[in-house]
Amino acid sequence: MIHPSLIKKQRMILLISLLLIIATMIVSMGIGSASLAFDRLIQTLIGHGTFKEEFILYSIRLPRILITLLAGMALALSGSILQGITRNDLADPGIIGINSGAGVAIAVFFLFFPVEAGSFVYMIPAVGFVGAIITSILIYLLAYKRNSGLQPVSLILIGVGFSTALSGAMIVIISSADRTKVDFIAKWLAGNIWGTDWPFIWALLPWLVILIPFTLYKANRLNLLGLSESVAVGVGVSIERERITLLLTAVALAAASVSVTGGITFIGLMAPHIAKALVGPRNQLFIPVAILLGGWLLLVADTIGRNIIDTTIPAGIMVSLIGAPYFVYLLLKK
Template identity: 45%
Template sequence: MRWFVLSMFFLLIVLIFFISMNTGETPLSPNEIIYTLLDGGTSFQHLILFEFRLPRIVISLLVGAGLAVSGCILQGVSRNALADPGILGITTGSGLMVVLFLAFFPSELETPIYILPFLSLIGGIITAAIIYLLSYKKQEGVLPIRLILTGIAMAAAISALMTVLSLRLPPQKYDVLAVWLAGRIWGTNWQHVISLLPWLLFIFPYVWYKSKVLNVLSFGDNLAIGLGVKVEKERLKLLLAAVGLAASCVSVSGGIGFIGLIGPHLARRLIGADHFFLLPAAAFAGAFLLILADTIGRSILQPAEIPAGIIVAIMGAPYFLYLLAKTDK
């Protein structure tokens, strides 16, 4: 059953992948797409497919998978169904560093794309550390609801800082901030794909290798300690992995929330709580949701475009309120 669900996710991703390649102001028929992929087609079709659409589609898949796995880790480590890098403010903190760099980097110089994930990681780690410290109480530890509320407050504060920043930027620099805040995928060339891919290829296998640790941590610290797990050490490693995934994704995407919340929950309902299967299922679910949102955003109001972050928020906000209503602590 689990392998069947993973196979269905994969087939859905392949289907929406081909639909997305046909979505845009200049539609391409399935035959034209296949012919162009096989090194046929006109130079114009090559330009549209290989330089504009495919990089954006691949970025959508990678970012969706990365954010969903990050959310899955956070939910497992914190035992909190509401944990998500966007809701906790991690993506906002990461994005602030990226926006500051892009806004004040001299426009006459070429932006070093490969440094953006590192800057984003710094912002994410600082934000996560502040949220953890503000949520921690010596006698009680970190309560789930306190963690969520602190994260929401941090995200609101950083968003307000970005708004103040936007008032002081010239028009051409303001566009950078506006695109990020709207949640529009802005990394749309192969350089952005190359800058993101190594992070995911390194972190994904590590997290999957730690799937048994995540399973044990989800049962509580006392049981984990009794089974010989070094709880604080393993939690810190997994939290860093979650921040690394979210930060690297933010460095090539906009402020996209809720993927890290919806993806793991959808996967958990279909495949169960075993992280060995849950992590890849969450990655597939997140990739599918984001590429679906981006495809809808590009097609529903052509030639205008609705940012993927807005489409995801429309889907995710009601589900977040539903989960919040069910949460007792």
């Protein structure tokens, strides 16, 4: 049973996180290369703005903000699941190679297969999922030992190796491709938020609508998987089945996210850690907080990257500038 004071604390933090998201969204809507006066935001939102104001808000700013928010939420949830099933606080879809697997599949599809403009938006997440699931299965099989089960440290090391190898494969793949297509893949690798139209929102949103409630439903199973395997088996948990189910969930979330935002790492590492520090390690408590924090962190990174200098800095680079030192800190701590 969760103590009522912890539930109250969680609700307060969720409220603060929502307020931070709303405040950041307002700032992000108002600033940019074509500024939109803050005192005109409400009027524009309800349809009383000028053509220019409505175009800036509804065609440029708002789709990008919502995509960034949803992608950050998906990456944070994916990282939370991976840390639970591997019992390793350093697990993250970007660090252990899942994002790279999705990226290679998307690059091959984009460069060498005919792409229909109408189906491109919806095919990219599916192609990314296939690449990510193949990569994650290979990593899982190599990290799994018959006598001792899944080895969390081995999973991280093998995942980092896969990530490096797939990055090299990506360079080989794009080296002989058409220049215009290579530019797109290069921006994708840097974590540039490229899917900034409304159809990309509808392509990403169903994954979150289905998989967030599913993960919260499985939260208690994640708690048990975080204990020793003997304890989990003792209370009747089918360890391998639950791990595979939750691994597929994490892969689907990461693949759907990076397919429209590019190769973004560290959100899935930082958001769960911050959430656990705030409300404790119970998955029922920290996962909702991590989801909101992940969306907020990526939104802040993208807002800063778009406005810090005249040239847009990809959100992936901004996140890495924050996340890399945090990753080193965790390595030293653990």
